[in-house]
Amino acid sequence: GENVEQHPSTLSVQEGDSAVIKCTYSDSASNYFPWYKQELGKGPQLIIDIRSNVGEKKDQRIAVTLNKTAKHFSLHITETQPEDSAVYFCAAVNTGFQKLVFGTGTRLLVSP
Amino acid sequence: GAVVSQHPSRVICKSGTSVKIECRSLDFQATTMFWYRQFPKKSLMLMATSNEGSKATYEQGVEKDKFLINHASLTLSTLTVTSAHPEDSSFYICSAKQTGTYSEKLFFGSGTQLSVL
Numbered sequence: 001g002e003n004v005e006q007h008p009s010t011l012s013v014q015e016g017d018s019a020v021i022k023c024t025y026s027d028s029a030s031n032y033f034p035w036y037k038q039e040l041g042k043g044p045q046l047i048i049d050i051r052s053n054v055g056e057k058k059d060q061r062i063a064v065t066l067n068k069t070a071k072h073f074s075l076h077i078t079e080t081q082p083e084d085s086a087v088y089f090c091a092a093v094n095t096g097f098q099k100l101v102f103g104t105g106t107r108l109l110v111s112p
Numbered sequence: 113g114a115v116v117s118q119h120p121s122r123v124i125c126k127s128g129t130s131v132k133i134e135c136r137s138l139d140f141q142a143t144t145m146f147w148y149r150q151f152p153k154k155s156l157m158l159m160a161t162s163n164e165g166s167k168a169t170y171e172q173g174v175e176k177d178k179f180l181i182n183h184a185s186l187t188l189s190t191l192t193v194t195s196a197h198p199e200d201s202s203f204y205i206c207s208a209k210q211t212g213t214y215s216e217k218l219f220f221g222s223g224t225q226l227s228v229l
Binding site: 034045 | 116118144146153154155156158161203205207209216217218219220221222223225
């Protein structure tokens with residue numbers, strides 16, 4: 001089955017800096033890669049996603065890149081703000097099987 | 113975006129009692145819903161896949177008689193934790209996949225914190 005590794009587990013940055021979170025997956029059949037932001041005591045919120053036929057996607061301060069050959073994908077947050085502080089999860093899924101497999105999470109702390 | 117409502121957000125119960133958690137898709141139909149469990153500072157673990165009108169599919173190691181899932185309509189799935197014990201205390205989260213679209217997007221509920229005394 002699919003296995004998703006995520007690094008780093010914690011990330012502390014100053015406001016305005018960039019933050020990068022990296023994930024690797026094992027199943028070459030995975031074709032959809034969403035990223036979720038989870039605040040304390042709440043459910044995950046989809047912030048950006050990418051499909052396997054695309055190498056990069058950007059939405060304002062957030063971007064995701066995908067390297068299918070190396071089987072890794074990354075989340076990039078620019079101009080970080082304190083409200084970006086949360087736990088971020090990457091995930092991978094083979095849409096034929098529907099089961100989303102989550103990474104282990106990254107706790108991002110943005111200091112003012 | 114699509115909204116998934118989950119209730120209750122927090123429940124405290126005595127050991128041996130049963131607790132029901134509801135997951136509703138408010139503005140879309142969901143043939144398939146998923147139930148996850150999350151321990152503090154850990155990732156989400158898929159417990160089961162809930163399919164409207166049929167039996168749920170449970171992940172390995174999840175007791176189906178312990179965690180009863182009912183998906184009686186296209187907008188509602190329920191998870192009942194039967195004869196709850198302290199080790200069942202956890203954060204439970206549901207998600208739903210929109211029916212009739214080719215979208216892979218999953219929409220998550222806000223979670224239920226279960227504390228068993």
